[in-house]
Amino acid sequence: MWVSLALTAVAVTFYVTEWVSLELTSLGTLALLLVVFTVFPAIGPDGARVLTPQDLLSGFSNPALLTVMALLVVGEGLIRTGALDSVAHWAFSYKLSAATSLILMLVIVLGLSAFLNNTPVVVIFIPILQAMANRLKVNPSRVMMPLSYVAILGGMTTLIGSSTNLLVASTLMDMGQPGLGFFEITGLGLVLAAVGFGYVALVMPRLLPERAGMASQMTRHGKQFISQIVVPSDSHLVGQKAVAGAFKSLPNVTVRVIQRGEHAELPPFDDYAIRPGDTLVIAATRDALTELAARHPGLLHPPRRPGEEDRTRDRLRDGGEEETDTIRRDGGGSNGNGVEKDRPEQTEQVMVEAMITPSSRLIGPNLQQLAFRQRYRCLVIGIQRRARMIRTSMTQIRLEAGDTLLIMGRQADIEALSRERDLVVLSGTTGTLPRRHHAGLAAGIFAAAVGLAAVGLVPIVVAAIVAATLMIAIQAVNLRQATRALDRKILMVVVAALALGQALEATGAATFVATSVVGVFADLGPAAILSMFFLIVAGFTNVLTNNATAVLFTPVGIGLATQLGVDPHIFAITTLLASNCSFASPVGYQTNLLIMGPGHYTFSDYTRAGLPLLLLLWVTYSLVAPWYFGL
Known part of the structure; x- marks a missing residue:
């Protein structure tokens, strides 16, 4: 028991301070536990x-972990197809400020989480808030943690708002007590x-x-590129x-001249x-050009005159066999009418930024004279000059x-x-074009998975894994992208x-700590014990999982209620609400893990922003609960 407590204290210290990486801390903790419980x-x-x-x-096969991993793949598919961009567009179409738009979305999340499983609600809104943050020029790190925490708060208000609530009600009935009513926790929860x-x-x-991701920092999305559209x-x-002065079909694009x-x-x-x-000379950011290229394939392609392909071949053939081979490997590149056989729907299009070096042979000519597209089999869709x-x-x-140069190609x-x-x-500037032609199908797969899981027809883990498989099958994401979407940090921390x-549970360490601490306050009366019990459970739910904490402390709470001569439901509700206070670490609740990657958070970010929330709710409960229950 003491060894388990010591390992927990050391692990939490390393998680919070991040003296070493989260992955190494997790792997070391797991290795030490295996050694201790095998040798002794x-x-x-x-x-x-x-404990074997x-x-x-067994954490590697935990349904919650598998659900999180599968939903990361599903979310990647939704992002790469741009399936939820229209929802984000609706959210800020009313010309609200960034703060007002965010609060509106959080209110919607709060309401949905009261009646739906928190995990699919957060998965739905992660890409929506990512798109909102991008359009409203707000850093994603400012919105992802509020999303997860609001979903947890909404789950406190009804019996079906969280699986934790149902576990407490089930444990209560297993111990011979009446179950909790659907809205019995709603008053205090609200x-x-x-x-x-x-x-x-x-x-x-x-x-x-x-805090932005490395790619966002390197790509410098705010700079303007010169591009052109031949209508x-x-x-x-x-x-x-x-x-x-602006054209409705060209959002976030400045038309500088019409030739x-x-x-x-x-x-x-x-x-x-x-x-x-008409030739439209335009100026736009990389994000705007990416959106234009994805929604209207071919619009940014320069025109080709009949016979230009053949003349280019002759010029390149004179320039060397190597360049002729380049075109040959491209499969001919033309159908004989001067039109290239580009099929962007059949292959993933990648966008990257490249700078011309001081000694480059490209200095001097323009793109047409260089035959850039034939030489490199890539398309320049923008030029940036300071x-x-x-x-x-x-x-x-x-x-x-x-x-x-902003370049697009395979x-x-x-x-x-x-x-x-x-x-x-330029390192870190590589990005892929959204596969808009898969957006509807990807959204349908996601909606079906969430709907089936929300009404209870299939477990969430089954729906998530099947949805992830279908996302790969329809090529919303490929296997490489799906593998990269699986965050090893999340995997190791959860396990x-x-x-x-x-x-802690098997050795009796958790029960020992709870009863010992509460015993110190035994003479202070039910209200003080209820307050300390809430704080202890809320603390443990950030080290264990919320479900494990609920199952572990419900019997302890009922035992305390019996000793104090109060209604067992009071301590059961206290256990339920405190078990949902998974705010001070990423490991307490799976939605916290889901937003860790998109928000680019560290372990200490959760402690800095979440611990004050936990203490605030503890103080609020300590003041309201005695009056509410008549203690």
């Missing part, structure tokens, strides 16, 4: 081991949820760090007129209708040293491009936490 086995009253290596390693929501919405964002005859742009034949029209473009064949206002067609800009071609000496592919929880 704990024997129960029946002569059998109370199989028990300690009080705690209201106080907690105020803290999460108004205070917590100020405590969370401005085809069947384009949705034909006939559109500018409103206040029509020999005439160049400069802004503002009042009552100037777009015609087929401190220069450019109104020239992108394909006519003569390249200079230091220019940054993964293999981008990798080949990175080996060129004339260009330096180690479950093993620690089993050790």
